[in-house]
Amino acid sequence: MIIGTRVQCGLSTSVDGVVLREWRDVLDSDRSAEVVGLIDAAVAEDRVSPVSDHVRLRLRPDAPAAPESSRHLLVRDDDGRLAGYAHLEPGAEGSPAVAELVVHPELRRRGFGAELVAGLVELAPGPDALRVWSHGGHPGAARLAERHGFRQVRALWRMRREFDEPLPEASLPEGVRLRPFVVGRDEAAVVEVNNRAFSWHPEQGGWDVADVRAREAESWFDPAGFLLAVREDPDGGERLLGYHWTKVHAGEEPIGEVYVLGVDPDAQGGGLGKALTLAGLRHLRAAGLPAVMLYVESDNEPAIAVYRRLGFRHWDTDVQYARSSEQ
Template sequence: YAHLDVTDAVEGSSAELVVDPAARGRGLGRALVEAVLAQTPDGRLRLWAHGDRPEAAALAASMGFRRSRVLLQMRRPLTAPLPQARLPDGVRLRTFRPGEDEQAWTELNNRAFATHPDQGGWAVDEVHLREQEPWFDPEGFFLAERADRDGRARLVGFHWTKVHGGHGADEPHEHPDGTAEHAHDDEHHDHPPIGEVYIVGVDPSEQGRGLGPALTLTGLRSLQQRGLSGVLLYVDESNQAAVKTYARLGFERHATDVLYRRGSSDG
């Protein structure tokens, strides 16, 4: 089957497709991509491939798609003791307050991800939508504050965690960029709960002071205290600074998703 989403007029349509392993090698993947392309409004298409498989790469290249983005899923266990989180001087932590923090958090998020193709440019409405999700828990949404010279607290970082599992195999899985998809075959959400480092962001003025790792560890400890035995996160492969930071915190690569693009600007 193939699923097509044509709702993003800015980035273009997106799709994902699956072919049963027993039926591969018969041209079904190509036929599905051609059918999806025929239904796009303008010929642009973003195609997610789950797993960095050479067969998918070859099919994409033969049909004029370019490799655009690589999204890593990294995991680590929570069964071992965690290092102590060390906050920079003058920074304190608290949890998110629904009805109060949406605007300030959105502004901070957009500063932290100003150059990110998906995570930047959020509107407050996108926070409100996530507050309605069954996984939303403000007690797992940590905010870092620094007092300005006038004594007012200013948000300078955050770690938004979530928990997957225990909701059945059809629960959608959401990337940090907001794109929802169903879990990989080995990740159906009828498994025991697993935590997620959903989003970690640091104000550009605070970067390089250790706030990011401290926020990450704070969220990991919270998930550990909830009795979870493992945690996952998504990160762009191109963000090598983040990949290395997470590796130092004990995360290892677990899965890879590749985004291929085709459109008029690609020739």
């Protein structure tokens, strides 16, 4: 469905043959399926997803309402085949827009990546107000970034731990117990703790209940692997102190993930984070998975040190590029 005058469709001859470059506010089911197919082809070729879970959620027909200026860019070759896709989402007030893009593996090194970048630059709020992710630090993305004047401003590590080594022990603080997430009851409490724990984080810190419910609809969601640390109140209620939301990636090599680990700032410093981490790891190991991974900012040295002590090692890196003077 094309929405209003904000949709742009145009022709470009900067690639081999005539190319249709098409901006859309909303993707209909056919176009969404095309994009998902393109992404899946890239995953099969590169062994890493070219877009985040956040973008995949935007491709679902029942996705939460996107920000007003969120856009989808589709680029086709002269046979009408979908050659590339980019997603552009505005940042918070005063922050740059953030984009993710992918080119079909069979159509790389033919200029479609450059076409996507050119479209993103045109629609961004300004020449210095755009950041672009490269998941897995693909060398083709590095070449494209250099060619268009982008430089690395952020790196997100993926760390991995095999389950063939024993897990250390850790105890919950006194008076705290673990229980699984209950769909329809715990969303608001999780959002409150999440936004307090990640108030500093550009992607994680502004969730609402719709964000949680959207992930509940994903095929990987399992409430049994969504562990909540609660303290019972004298009146019989309970207070959520933190949570460990685990995830299982299906595929040729199923692997677990520390999806989100959040601890309320008022409950930090007493060992709850470590106990929650290990509880989630034990849950994933009990599911028969061979290994687990997590994401961490490359400059978060205290967190990296903690994860190394738990047996995690650097696996690969997602890189964010920008055409600005920001660090």
